[in-house]
Amino acid sequence: MQVATFAVTHHRFLDPSGRTVQPLPAFANDPETLRELYRAMVLTRTFDTKAIALQRSSRIGTYPSSLGQEAVAVGLAAAMTADDVLLPSFREHGAQLWRGVTPTEMFLYWGGDERGSDFAVPREDFPNSVPIGSQAPHAVGVALAMKLRRQPRAAVCVFGDGATSKGDVAEAMNMAGNWRAPVVFVISNNRWAISVPRAAQTAAATLAQKAIAAGIPGDQVDGNDVIAVRHVVGEALHAARAGGGPRVVEALTYRLSDHTTADSAKRYRDQDAVAEAWKEEPIGRLRAYLTGHGAWSDDDECQLIDESTARIDRAAEQYFAMEPAPPSAVFEYLYAALPKALEGQRDEVVQGHHHG
Amino acid sequence: MQVATFAVTHHRFLDPSGRTVQPLPAFANDPETLRELYRAMVLTRTFDTKAIALQRSSRIGTYPSSLGQEAVAVGLAAAMTADDVLLPSFREHGAQLWRGVTPTEMFLYWGGDERGSDFAVPREDFPNSVPIGSQAPHAVGVALAMKLRRQPRAAVCVFGDGATSKGDVAEAMNMAGNWRAPVVFVISNNRWAISVPRAAQTAAATLAQKAIAAGIPGDQVDGNDVIAVRHVVGEALHAARAGGGPRVVEALTYRLSDHTTADSAKRYRDQDAVAEAWKEEPIGRLRAYLTGHGAWSDDDECQLIDESTARIDRAAEQYFAMEPAPPSAVFEYLYAALPKALEGQRDEVVQGHHHG
Amino acid sequence: MAEMRIVDAINAAMARAMADDERVIVLGEDVGIDGGVFRVTDGLIRKFGADRVLDTPIAETGIAGVAVGLAAQGMRPIAEIQFLGFLYATIDQLVNHAGRLRTRTRGRLTCPLVLRAPYGGGIHALEHHSESTEAMLAHIPGVRVVIPSSPARAYGLLLAAIRDPDPVVYLEPKRIYRAGHEEVADDGAALPLDTCFVLREGRNVTLVTWGAMVVETMMAAGLLASQGIDAEVIDVATLKPIDMATIVASVRKTGRVVVVHEAALSGGLGGEIAARLAEEDGVLRGPVRRVTGYDTVVPLAKLERHYMPSISRIMTAVRETMPSEIPA
Amino acid sequence: MAEMRIVDAINAAMARAMADDERVIVLGEDVGIDGGVFRVTDGLIRKFGADRVLDTPIAETGIAGVAVGLAAQGMRPIAEIQFLGFLYATIDQLVNHAGRLRTRTRGRLTCPLVLRAPYGGGIHALEHHSESTEAMLAHIPGVRVVIPSSPARAYGLLLAAIRDPDPVVYLEPKRIYRAGHEEVADDGAALPLDTCFVLREGRNVTLVTWGAMVVETMMAAGLLASQGIDAEVIDVATLKPIDMATIVASVRKTGRVVVVHEAALSGGLGGEIAARLAEEDGVLRGPVRRVTGYDTVVPLAKLERHYMPSISRIMTAVRETMPSEIPA
Numbered sequence A, B: 001m002q003v004a005t006f007a008v009t010h011h012r013f014l015d016p017s018g019r020t021v022q023p024l025p026a027f028a029n030d031p032e033t034l035r036e037l038y039r040a041m042v043l044t045r046t047f048d049t050k051a052i053a054l055q056r057s058s059r060i061g062t063y064p065s066s067l068g069q070e071a072v073a074v075g076l077a078a079a080m081t082a083d084d085v086l087l088p089s090f091r092e093h094g095a096q097l098w099r100g101v102t103p104t105e106m107f108l109y110w111g112g113d114e115r116g117s118d119f120a121v122p123r124e125d126f127p128n129s130v131p132i133g134s135q136a137p138h139a140v141g142v143a144l145a146m147k148l149r150r151q152p153r154a155a156v157c158v159f160g161d162g163a164t165s166k167g168d169v170a171e172a173m174n175m176a177g178n179w180r181a182p183v184v185f186v187i188s189n190n191r192w193a194i195s196v197p198r199a200a201q202t203a204a205a206t207l208a209q210k211a212i213a214a215g216i217p218g219d220q221v222d223g224n225d226v227i228a229v230r231h232v233v234g235e236a237l238h239a240a241r242a243g244g245g246p247r248v249v250e251a252l253t254y255r256l257s258d259h260t261t262a263d264s265a266k267r268y269r270d271q272d273a274v275a276e277a278w279k280e281e282p283i284g285r286l287r288a289y290l291t292g293h294g295a296w297s298d299d300d301e302c303q304l305i306d307e308s309t310a311r312i313d314r315a316a317e318q319y320f321a322m323e324p325a326p327p328s329a330v331f332e333y334l335y336a337a338l339p340k341a342l343e344g345q346r347d348e349v350v351q352g353h354h355h356g
Numbered sequence C, D: 001m002a003e004m005r006i007v008d009a010i011n012a013a014m015a016r017a018m019a020d021d022e023r024v025i026v027l028g029e030d031v032g033i034d035g036g037v038f039r040v041t042d043g044l045i046r047k048f049g050a051d052r053v054l055d056t057p058i059a060e061t062g063i064a065g066v067a068v069g070l071a072a073q074g075m076r077p078i079a080e081i082q083f084l085g086f087l088y089a090t091i092d093q094l095v096n097h098a099g100r101l102r103t104r105t106r107g108r109l110t111c112p113l114v115l116r117a118p119y120g121g122g123i124h125a126l127e128h129h130s131e132s133t134e135a136m137l138a139h140i141p142g143v144r145v146v147i148p149s150s151p152a153r154a155y156g157l158l159l160a161a162i163r164d165p166d167p168v169v170y171l172e173p174k175r176i177y178r179a180g181h182e183e184v185a186d187d188g189a190a191l192p193l194d195t196c197f198v199l200r201e202g203r204n205v206t207l208v209t210w211g212a213m214v215v216e217t218m219m220a221a222g223l224l225a226s227q228g229i230d231a232e233v234i235d236v237a238t239l240k241p242i243d244m245a246t247i248v249a250s251v252r253k254t255g256r257v258v259v260v261h262e263a264a265l266s267g268g269l270g271g272e273i274a275a276r277l278a279e280e281d282g283v284l285r286g287p288v289r290r291v292t293g294y295d296t297v298v299p300l301a302k303l304e305r306h307y308m309p310s311i312s313r314i315m316t317a318v319r320e321t322m323p324s325e326i327p328a
């Protein structure tokens, strides 16, 4: 006797060549909205390019590029309101930029300076979570706080395909389901967890079906179609804010770069597959749609690239110009007030016993 | 576009009144096989009764009764071969008895003596796992070892409805799916995790669907129908041993007792629901079937009860008669050989500095 | 004023904090209608409702992580872990998030959570229910670890922990949950964190301890008094950061010290305390002694007594710190 | 004999153990074709196949738990955790299972696993990649904790760990993975566990350390020599259980001791070592000194140097242990 049935649905509006496969959602009928998404994706890629260059010249540390995944980050951020809270992994540069984190702050963070996570805006967003999946329960806590306070807000938690294997992610989804917490889990499925391909991460046919274990809805979206990402995450957020509980959205994309600047993907993956994946990348796809509809020109493109480059270069200069934090910063934010027991240690650092 | 669909199926042969709802599996056509299952369930209940009495008179410590859940434990054990390995939670007394753990060893364990987990038989089974769900990854390791050695064996891991919320259980199921490890996860869904009812544990409609997240099959079985448990777990084990990979079996039963002797379920659950659940309990159900088919008599019943009681009482006497372990036992099995650094501590214990 | 046992005092402190501040909520396994397996949260759900006393699924990592999220949003979660033996799954969240959220964001996000758990042996419990591994937690930067040892301190320290703007692990000595009672004023007054409590003044030797071992240590001090040895007894109370100033001042006076804890010897906090004293020039006038659990797994009930530090071991250790002219 | 760096020596030890004993298998994230993010398992999958070198999903608790299951079945799993900062999720398995399976079953089931992880700071890595929390692990009964500090010791100690019938956490000082090389004979010879290594003999002061800090400590010893101070340097190597006999014998000779470790001060293993020395009557002839990381979160790259113990801090500490007549 069948006692339960489930299905996972896949959503797409633009195919890889930028042609519509179904009527666009209402927001997409405004060309300026689409241009905004386009500009944000280009800015993200510009940031990535610069960050890699800065890493190569030792101005920042190890850096994870989001090349090819811009539609996921920008699409989900565009679906959020300022009052929502983002809990990213570490590859959502596009989402952070959209939400108002400055490229200077981001360089600061990747340069190894805690001040980079003290964003002026958005004050409630979480910093990057390096321990994979560990921010998923935080998102449930954030959402639960919103729910208990009866605020029409939601949390968005983003992590990769690899993260879906982690126990804390499963616990988080399950708890979110229990409490109908207003949280949307976005899986940025870029097909790789460092060297481990998606197929070796789990026997599950889709990652959206991780939701089924938690008794919550799970959808799949073409993660290289920024319209689809924005639409599906937007609907999920709308439902969540209205008390409809959590959802999982699996966004199918591809990590076109190395895992980080410390990685060399050639060791473990076939370059042909990467070349194939380039054909699906999100920026060209939206540009094709926009130019096809007369909403974007070569001039627009040149201007955008100039502006983006200038903005990111300026941010890098600002980053270079920052005064280094003083040694006392090592103890400054450890506790709200430094316990007496630690004053001696703080003084030792400040007095510079440490200069070996 | 639907990209994946899933279903959970429920299996039952005997209804609560002991009537067949579908043709029985082949093994069940042998009355002696069914009588064996019956006797094992009664022995289990006898053990439970005695254990509770021993706890009340302070001869053993806190004890978790399996009252009402005998069909799950006995059914899954009956489906196993001697070469399979059981990784139980702590309520599978019936499974341990079936597999050859002696009631004396079990009293020893519950009496707070490590020797109780040094079963003479079955040597490779795991001891009870008190930390909920933590034995699930062990089961994957055990199964992986079997698979790597190309042995036609399987592991059976049992845990409760509450355990399905734990991250390590999700990680284990997922890893098992990846490696097609020969392991069957049996969820003994007794509807309660201490005071938390099944509905508050997860928003999932069934617990069998936890399997979907791991990309492996998940079935539901009437856990008060020992024939169904034995059949469904048996098929899962057969598939696993033959290279078919892992499965999840959710067995629906009911915890008729308090959580443990330290608990008082009246605090948190309605006695009416418990009375309802009594109507579904497994022993009466199989007895009804057997008597209805002329395979069991009142005399058989009296004799069985006498024999079971005598056996368990004898085991208790043996337990009482055990020499206590010497103080040196505290260090004896800490490492294969006691490191030099710990010899002083061991000597201190042996010399009895400890008698306060 | 009311007669309270430790279990009552903890309950009263939570109720008081919840009444005073609606950001305070309680979550954990069975903390709702069941009132927790030790009844520590008994009645809270009746008083404050299911929105502020949340039963969770069995998911310790998740519970800790959810508490971090709640705290970052300005709530004041009190998360209960049913036993210290099941708290290990939260360490990842404690080290990687709770203890460093403030540091990482330069104070933009903070983590005012309390993680409560009963700990310690001596109640003949099941496997994994007798742990005393506070030292592992006290090594984590950015968190506090607090252990009360009397109803009044349980009350005052828990209120302080709840109001503290940083994460606090609050471990409850379950062996003495109901062991004694005293008058405790439910007046909302907190006791200071980061401060030792001198339970008994003395001139000849300092006994440093915490948690349930305060009982044996005070009894040993009484016996020592009858032998003419005047012992000072210090309850460390906050294990992270440790108020060494009070301990050093005491040992400067007595010259001798015995640290008593239930935790295993190696890597236990007795080592830290002894080391700090050994770093001070001219404070120690005899060798340090530690009376602790052994470097073994806590045995199951039948052999557990061989593990637990006893009064006689404390007495022996005190004598070993003494110059021979003092009567043994 | 071959020139090996630590990273090569670890790789060679695993290859040797796998060739010798087919029960030895390697599992972890990216240990297969990628050869691990530090290339420590490079080439093993080519030599031994995907059945013996298993890439796992991202699931640290699961990896440790699977290793326990494999070990109980008689396999000899070597599980890699990518960084110590992600090892916390395994602590539940280490405390509740790996460390006590033998005890719980009176030797019926055992747990001969090795859990490897790179640890320590100083490479300007990302958040959570610079941890040195070995003390938390060294407090766990029933496990061993081993840290090598040279290619030869990395090789010999890892072979010993793999062959040991009990669980071993083997932490690799990643800062010096490639920092130096030496001739190491790939002869399958293990080095003893539970034993300190005296790296340099001396009469005036004992410097006790482990891991990457061996480098700074040896350099300090060289500088001290040029100042007429003859330092003995001990690499503890096995942090659990600690071979105190060797350390005590050394300090009995020198009378003075400085413990150097990267881990935070409070609850670090320097405290344990100092306490043991303070417990010995008449061994210490001056105050103990510890040169350690601070009780803070390890700062990100830009401020990390303020955290790491430096040669000058070691020099200062040594002088503080010295009576004034010895030149500073």
Ligand SMILES: Cc1ncc(C[n+]2csc(CCOP(=O)(O)OP(=O)(O)O)c2C)c(N)n1
Binding pocket: A091, A130, A131, A132, A133, A159, A160, A161, A162, A163, A164, A190, A192, A193, A194, A255, A259, D029, D058, D060, D082, D086
């Ligand atoms: C808990 C944990 N384990 C291991 C790592 C090391 N690590 C960093 S990124 C990564 C792969 C993550 O894969 P995925 O979740 O797919 O995200 P992606 O990097 O593809 O964006 C791993 C294993 C980590 N950061 N955290």
Ligand SMILES: Cc1ncc(C[n+]2csc(CCOP(=O)(O)OP(=O)(O)O)c2C)c(N)n1
Binding pocket: B091, B130, B131, B132, B133, B159, B160, B161, B162, B163, B164, B190, B192, B193, B194, B255, B259, C029, C058, C060, C082, C086
């Ligand atoms: C990791 C962990 N957390 C909490 C506990 C305390 N505890 C013991 S039994 C139990 C409920 C288990 O429920 P379930 O999994 O349904 O098994 P059942 O007791 O119903 O057989 C809990 C929370 C534990 N043993 N382990």
Ligand SMILES: [Mg+2]
Binding pocket: A160, A161, A162, A188, A189, A190, A191, A192, A193, A194
């Ligand atoms: Mg990925």
Ligand SMILES: [Mg+2]
Binding pocket: B160, B161, B162, B188, B189, B190, B191, B192, B193, B194
């Ligand atoms: Mg249950």
